[in-house]
Amino acid sequence: MNVLTDNISTYWKGFLGTVELTVYASILALVLGFVMASFRVAPVGSFRALGTAWVTVLRNTPLTLLFFAVLLGLPRFGLVLPFTVFAVLALGCYTSAFICEALRSGINTVPKGQGEAARSLGMTFSQTLTTIILPQAFRSVIPPVGSTLIALAKNSAIAGAFSVTELLGTYKTLSELGYNIIWTFVWIALGYLVITLAISAVFNILEKRWGVAR
């Protein structure tokens, strides 16, 4: 128990680091994922090809390799940014591929007749998309996006191993101070559980409020 009480500030810093990484990377992943999903359903062929390539490559890239390439590789091009920014970039891009697939399959669950009916009422493409398709897609997309973001929070642990301030990274400091290593890890694990459970609670509320069973 005293492992936690003695080092509450170290843990707190690591916890905040993980939360920060998760939040920023989630925003990046959601935005990029949305853009890529709209590319993947676009009528223009080259947009579709770009979206497909993005998803296929990133989904099959080991995240460690991506971190390795981004955190250690980009500085070689004279691009020097804080490690946290690099970590957010890597995590966000990686997760965006999964978000994209979730959104795309959500759009595909909307029955074809919905769009046809909207167009036959004289609605434009943007009207059809924003008032008819997306609201319906949003409802069926909540659970998969939730589990993708939970996976993102868990993946942020990899950033800690690349010396970004983060919850898992705290074990190094504490073991150097000679604290019981097993208890150190128990509290780290608990920290991750708190974060993942919080995300899942948020998405549960969203699901209760807006979700529909399809």
Place this chain on the structure above:
Amino acid sequence: MKALDHSATALYDIPGPRTERRHKLYGALSTLLVLALVGWIVYLLFDTDQFTYTKWMPFQYKGIQELLLRGLGNTLKAFAIAAVLSLVLGTLLAVGRLSDHRPVRWLATLFVEFFRAMPVLVMIFFIYVALKVEPLPALVAGLTLYNGSVLAEVFRSGINAVERGQREAAYALGMRKTQVMGHVLVPQAVRAMLPAIISQLVVALKDTSLGYLITYEEFLHAGKLIASNLDYDLPFIPVVMVISPIYIGMCMLLSWFAQWVARRQRRSPKTEAADVAPAEPGTLLPGVQ
């Protein structure tokens, strides 16, 4: 690939001649943009001297090639062991979760839920640092615990997805639970689950690269050794350019295999009784299995 078919999307009508022309213009513009981006990256690569002879020289040496191949072999070894063990663990846990005895069911559920909620890396580090295990067993154990738990969920949902009538008919014929499982439910479920299982194995293959972080001598580790060699002018970018296509290629092959199996099964009448979605990484949302 539904979106590729014009008639299969709710989003737009089949474009007319004017729209078609506009789309072609967009297409050309975006292609130009992407080409420009690629050109810029290539320029950057040349500008920072990534294609000098010294940086690419190491890949000619036998020793370096062997180092890379050994790394690749170690990656595949960890993947193979972890894949087999997680299939075994997944089966055991699925049996536990489908058990008729409540304590067994609870125990298995607790196990599965805990290990799905924990980052794999935390488990691997815990086993490696706190339990002081060698890198390979630590990596394999971490991967097995995580993927086994996810696979257990896949197995369970696969068995539950087999049409209820099958189970009921089997029980009505007087079969025992083991017989119902072994002769009726599992054979049908396994066929339908195969794509989901292979997709999960892709995750395991990708996660073997975590071994790099606990100094397991796998592919990425071999790359790092070469990249930090001053004699070759720190060939980091060349190493990434060699390693990533191989890594991504391996994962893509496995993913395509999963898709191929899935496509084949969609046509097969044998799997009509069950339809299994691919495994979601650790859903904690109750009621959304």
